[in-house]
Amino acid sequence: MNGTDRPAAWQSIAALAASALLVSSVLVVVDHFSRPRIEAERRAAAEALLAQMLPGIDYDNSLAASFTALHPVHAGDPNGVYRASHKGRPAAWVYAVTTGQGYGGAIELLVGVDPAGRITAVRVTDHRETPGLGDRIEAGKSTWITQFEGRRLGDPPAAAWRPNRLGGAFETISGATITSKAVTDAVRRVLEYDTAHRGDLPAVEKGQ
Amino acid sequence: MSATLPAAQALPAKPAMPLAAGIWRDNPALVQLLGLCPLLAITTTVTQALTLGLVTLFTLLASNTLVSLLRRWLSPEIRIAVAVLIIAGAVSAAEMILAAWFHELYLRLGIYVPLVVTNCTILARAEAYARHHPPLAALRDGAAYGVGFLLALLLLGTLREWLGHGSVLRDAELLFGPAAAGWTIGSVTGHRGLLLALLPPGAFILLALVIAARRRLEIRAAPRIDATGAAQVAR
Numbered sequence: 471m472n473g474t475d476r477p478a479a480w481q482s483i484a485a486l487a488a489s490a491l492l493v494s495s496v497l498v499v500v501d502h503f504s505r506p507r508i509e510a511e512r513r514a515a516a517e518a519l520l521a522q523m524l525p526g527i528d529y530d531n532s533l534a535a536s537f538t539a540l541h542p543v544h545a546g547d548p549n550g551v552y553r554a555s556h557k558g559r560p561a562a563w564v565y566a567v568t569t570g571q572g573y574g575g576a577i578e579l580l581v582g583v584d585p586a587g588r589i590t591a592v593r594v595t596d597h598r599e600t601p602g603l604g605d606r607i608e609a610g611k612s613t614w615i616t617q618f619e620g621r622r623l624g625d626p627p628a629a630a631w632r633p634n635r636l637g638g639a640f641e642t643i644s645g646a647t648i649t650s651k652a653v654t655d656a657v658r659r660v661l662e663y664d665t666a667h668r669g670d671l672p673a674v675e676k677g678q
Numbered sequence: 679m680s681a682t683l684p685a686a687q688a689l690p691a692k693p694a695m696p697l698a699a700g701i702w703r704d705n706p707a708l709v710q711l712l713g714l715c716p717l718l719a720i721t722t723t724v725t726q727a728l729t730l731g732l733v734t735l736f737t738l739l740a741s742n743t744l745v746s747l748l749r750r751w752l753s754p755e756i757r758i759a760v761a762v763l764i765i766a767g768a769v770s771a772a773e774m775i776l777a778a779w780f781h782e783l784y785l786r787l788g789i790y791v792p793l794v795v796t797n798c799t800i801l802a803r804a805e806a807y808a809r810h811h812p813p814l815a816a817l818r819d820g821a822a823y824g825v826g827f828l829l830a831l832l833l834l835g836t837l838r839e840w841l842g843h844g845s846v847l848r849d850a851e852l853l854f855g856p857a858a859a860g861w862t863i864g865s866v867t868g869h870r871g872l873l874l875a876l877l878p879p880g881a882f883i884l885l886a887l888v889i890a891a892r893r894r895l896e897i898r899a900a901p902r903i904d905a906t907g908a909a910q911v912a913r
Contacts, residue, residue, distance in 0.1 A: 477753045485751035489760045492744075493767035500771045504778035511781035601722070602842075602873040 520552060520564060522609070523582035523591045529554035529561040538672055545570070546659030548581075551671060562590060563668065565660045571652035574598035577607070579653065581618075581660040588622045592657055604649035614643055615653070623661045631658045700822025706799035707830035707885075708892050713797035716790040717831060718881040722842065725849045727835025729783050731828030733772045733791060735821070738800050740768040742820030745808040752809060761804040762795075769795045783852045799823055830888070837884050840864070841875035 477485070513534065520533040536553045548565035555561050564582045571577075575598040582590035592615050594607045606612040617640055632638030633650040642650045706712045713734070721727045744764045745752070752760055773791045776784040784791070794800075803823050808816040840846055845864035854861070874880040 477751060481751060482753045482756045485748065485753075486756045486760060489748065489763055493763050497767055497770055497774075500774050504774040507778035508774070508781075511778065515781065515785075601876045 519580065519593060519595065522593060523552075523564045523580055524554055524562050525591060527554060527562045527582075527584060527590060528556045530557065531555050533564065546656060547663055548660055553671070560585060563664065563671070565664065566595075567656055567660050569652050569656035569659075571648070571655060572597060572599055573604050573646065573648040573652070574600060577649075577652055577656070579656055579660075581657055583661065583664050586622070587661065587665060588620055589618045589657070589661070591616075592618045592653075594653070599646065599649045604643065604646040606643045606646065607649060607653055612643070614641060614650075617641055618657050623658075623665060628658070631655075697818070697822045697825075700819065700824075701826040701829060702892075702896075704823075705826040705830060705892070706823055707827050708889050710799070710802075712799045712802065713827060714885070716793055716797070717827075717834065718878060718885065720787055720790050721831055721835040721838050721881065722876050723839045723849060724832065724835040724847050725853050726783070726786060727831040728828070729776070729780070729853055730787060730790060730794070731824075731831040733769070733776070734794050734797060734800070734827050734831075735824030736772055737765060737768040737794055737797075738803060738820040738824040738827075739817060741765045741800055741804050742808040742816040743813050745804040746811055746813045746816035749809045757809065758801075758805075761801055765800050765804075766795050780853060786852075797827075799827060833888060834881070834884060837888070838875045838881065841884075842871045842873065842880070843876070844871045 516534050517532075524533075531554060533552045533554055536555075537550055538553070539550045540548055542549050546567070546569065548567040550566040552564040552566075553560065553562075554564070562582055562584050564580055566578070566580055568576050568578045576596075577594060577599070578596040580591075580593045580595055582592070584590050593609055594615065597605070597607065599605050599607060606614055609615050626639035630637075630639040632654055633640050633642035633647060635642035635647045636651060638654070640650070640654050700706075704710060707714065707717050716730055716734075720730050741761065741764045745761055748760060769792060772794070773784070776787070776791060803820060807819045811819070836846055839848065843864075845862050847858075848862045850858040850861040872880070875884065
């Protein structure tokens with residue numbers, strides 16, 4: 471096809487460079503118009519999720535802006551916390567935690583805790599559990615995840631803090647015992663962390 | 679023209695029209711079996727299938743047109759590099775647009791949007807067709823193969839959503855806006871469908887059934903090829 475009028479080397483170099491310039495210019499333009507919207511969508515999605523975490527809790531700061539990264543020492547320690555405050559006093563904590571005990575891989579959770587150590591809500595933010603079975607940990611697919619609301623360490627007692635299929639006090643998603651146990655355990659570990667370390671959390675509440 | 683393509687196509691009696699070639703005779707998904715990774719992974723609902731199909735179609739149109747426009751300057755040394763550059767650029771643009779205006783769909787499709795870059799159909803059309811043909815013909819070729827892939831995605835998406843969820847077009851509002859919220863046919867909640875249809879093995883089984891059905895229709899529709907076809911089977 472291109473035997474007779476084969477382009478010289480400099481022409482190939484120029485063509486390659488011109489193509490790169492053309493493609494990157496288009497991307498710069500698309501990026502310029504989409505970036506503000508992408509960031510707004512991300513922020514809205516994060517705020518919407520966080521807003522579900524603290525039903526019935528009064529707070530007057532931006533939860534998304536209150537995030538502090540934590541450094542997990544033991545498996546099951548949360549990797550970050552959002553702190554809600556009301557008139558400068560701590561109102562609630564929302565811990566982000568990742569458990570590696572899921573059936574399909576890591577499960578990422580948010581666990582909201584009120585000053586009395588009671589769970590306000592639990593939500594799954596990312597997982598790879600089996601569609602139709604383990605994915606019922608999502609709030610949009612079943613109400614299973616809401617059974618933790620109002621619970622605290624000691625209610626039920628530590629020995630019963632597991633799915634009922636394994637002799638505990640919580641419901642089990644049928645066909646997904648491993649998933650149920652992973653989430654149940656992760657929630658308990660967060661409460662234990664909260665009890666032990668809440669006092670150590672950086673006191674930024676006043677500034678926000 | 680199909681020198682670089684798998685030679686598994688069914689004995690074309692005469693050169694098919696480009697549209698018929700892309701959609702039926704050489705359908706990327708059902709005949710050439712290209713791009714199966716996203717095809718099998720995301721066709722759990724019609725909406726997702728349609729979105730990925732549109733991204734692929736857009737990329738094919740962009741890459742075919744640009745490769746054809748640049749064909750005089752594309753020496754063998756840089757041809758593939760430029761084609762991959764164009765394809766990656768088109769997919770990146772599509773990804774940003776999805777993330778900005780269809781954020782929920784973007785989250786659901788996840789890695790499979792960037793993976794459109796690796797869909798062999800796109801590079802194959804650039805190599806096999808666009809680099810020898812003028813832009814309009816290349817655009818038409820891209821449209822034919824893109825629509826062929828889109829239709830295969832839609833067919834599989836419809837089957838899997840219907841069997842697995844008991845609905846068709848659930849979550850259509852994510853793609854078409856709030857007005858589409860009522861488009862869903864069948865029940866969205868309370869239906870426990872055939873889980874297998876939503877899992878990867880079910881995707882493979884349904885794809886195989888669709889391929890077999892297409893083959894059967896093809897053999898039936900072309901009685902003149904029967905003798906050769908039979909000879910092939912006997913061999």
